[in-house]
Amino acid sequence: MSVELTPIGSLHSPFSQKFGIPRQSAGLTDIPGYITLTPPYDDLNGFRGIDAFSHLWIVFQFHQSIEQTQSYSPLIRPPRLGGNDKMGVFASRSSFRPNNIGLSLVKFVKIERVSGQTRLHISGVDCLSGTPVLDIKPYVPYADSHPNAVSGYAKEQPQATLSVTFSPDLPAQTEEMLALMTQVISLDPRPAYHQRPEYQALHPDKIYQLRLYDFEIGFIVEGNGQAKVMTINR
Amino acid sequence: MSVELTPIGSLHSPFSQKFGIPRQSAGLTDIPGYITLTPPYDDLNGFRGIDAFSHLWIVFQFHQSIEQTQSYSPLIRPPRLGGNDKMGVFASRSSFRPNNIGLSLVKFVKIERVSGQTRLHISGVDCLSGTPVLDIKPYVPYADSHPNAVSGYAKEQPQATLSVTFSPDLPAQTEEMLALMTQVISLDPRPAYHQRPEYQALHPDKIYQLRLYDFEIGFIVEGNGQAKVMTINR
Known part of the structure; x- marks a missing residue:
């Protein structure tokens, strides 16, 4: 059925x-x-x-x-x-x-x-x-709304863990677009195993590609919890 | 599609x-x-x-x-x-x-x-x-959970508004079944217009039939917010 x-x-x-x-x-x-x-x-x-x-x-x-x-x-x-x-x-x-x-x-x-x-x-x-x-x-x-409900392995909201900076030679963007990129990247969208120090040590220059609307955004993550947007293309 | x-x-x-x-x-x-x-x-x-x-x-x-x-x-x-x-x-x-x-x-x-x-x-x-x-x-x-969310016409939980009694000549029931009947009836399942005094005055002896599991339960509602279970049949 x-x-x-x-x-x-x-x-x-x-x-x-x-x-x-x-x-x-x-x-x-x-x-x-x-x-x-x-x-x-x-x-x-x-x-x-x-x-x-x-x-x-x-x-x-x-x-x-x-x-x-x-x-x-x-x-x-x-x-x-x-x-x-x-x-x-x-x-x-x-x-x-x-x-x-x-x-x-x-x-x-x-x-x-x-x-x-x-x-x-x-x-x-x-x-x-x-x-x-x-x-x-x-x-x-x-x-x-049950604020006191118990929820296994997902007790807390994911926190922003990366601070986001922008390479100085990027094309100009609206405030909204900058805020959106900052928010999305600050929550660290990388796969969990990419966040390990061992992985980062082996791939220090890895560029992550993120797509928002029709923007292609390339960013890198530096060891100290810093993301830097390197490219923005449409 | x-x-x-x-x-x-x-x-x-x-x-x-x-x-x-x-x-x-x-x-x-x-x-x-x-x-x-x-x-x-x-x-x-x-x-x-x-x-x-x-x-x-x-x-x-x-x-x-x-x-x-x-x-x-x-x-x-x-x-x-x-x-x-x-x-x-x-x-x-x-x-x-x-x-x-x-x-x-x-x-x-x-x-x-x-x-x-x-x-x-x-x-x-x-x-x-x-x-x-x-x-x-x-x-x-x-x-x-958003306890402070605003919700139009459904702000509060429906409250129990009827007190429930049982006619003395009913067949014996388990504690669980009595509690279940009491809970369900106390929330007043009648249609809203049946709850108006005018309607009640015209139909003082109306018996409402409720089915829980395979029990047929008949109850009446007296003017003062009192429900009385009259029949329980299987």
Whole structure:
């Protein structure tokens, strides 16, 4: 028995590739994004009263993980555990999971009609641009908020661990773009094993490529927790 | 473009009909339930590490709402507004919604293999028994808990408003069953308009039928906020 669902819209975010997407969005509360609603779900009546809520749940599909999850794999390696230990997929928020359903808590910004489209603007987005949206629900604190819940290996929010500087000869960027690059890189998107001193000693000049919107950003990481943006290309 | 999903299991709860199911589960934290996992998702490895979490998200399908949502209806009448005002479906948790996706926060109890089945025991269930489960994810407080979020017309948890008594000539029941009936009825499952004094004055002897497991429970409501269980049949 299977269930057939129809996406209600599509999410637009700065993240045009997986590398650099913060985990659980909580790390980046002001990353802007919007959802374009597909007819008939673009009817503004469907959103009547939504501006009374500060936060929304976005139920979506990890569409880029689908090909890789043809067969069921019960164990995954959470990045939070350094990529060494395996945990059950249902004890994780891994994108490689049955049905590829993702859940993100975002801030409501506004809803508007723009050139014949309904756009729901949100912030705190941690999804790949192009993500199919399956549902939108209001966040209800009395039901959804359990600040004292216990959460295994993911007790605390990932902290910014890199300070970010920019090479002086880069093309000029908007304040927003500089802030976005700084935020994303400061959370250290590198794989856990690249963060080990042994790895860094062997690859001191490694350039990491990050894609945000249509910008290709190259950065290096110096031993003392310093990231430096070397190239910005479109 | 549509998305095909396969339920990973089926939820078992005391609620064999919609009438009486508390809204947002928060009202009934100790209602017991379990999920039986469908192969291949019954592999215990898929749950490795889950006992480190106190709470879980259950993503499910409102399977009994499917027939009624063949065509898209953007407005619903939230019970919280007395059934009078209409709100947008995406500004509500109504079960009559595109894709019929539901989201419930429950407590983790234990996971076990019982006669060849994997059962994930949970509590705080607010789903109809037989609900198809699409995903299970750990609750992560740093990402999911926003106690100060603003939530429109659903600011506070529904409170128990009826005190419950039992007619003396009822068949003997277990303590658990008496506690369950008391909890469910005390939250007043009647439609909002039945709670108005005018309605009650016209229908003083109305018997409400509630079904829990395979028990048929009949109760009346007296004017002063008193519910009395009159019949219990199997």
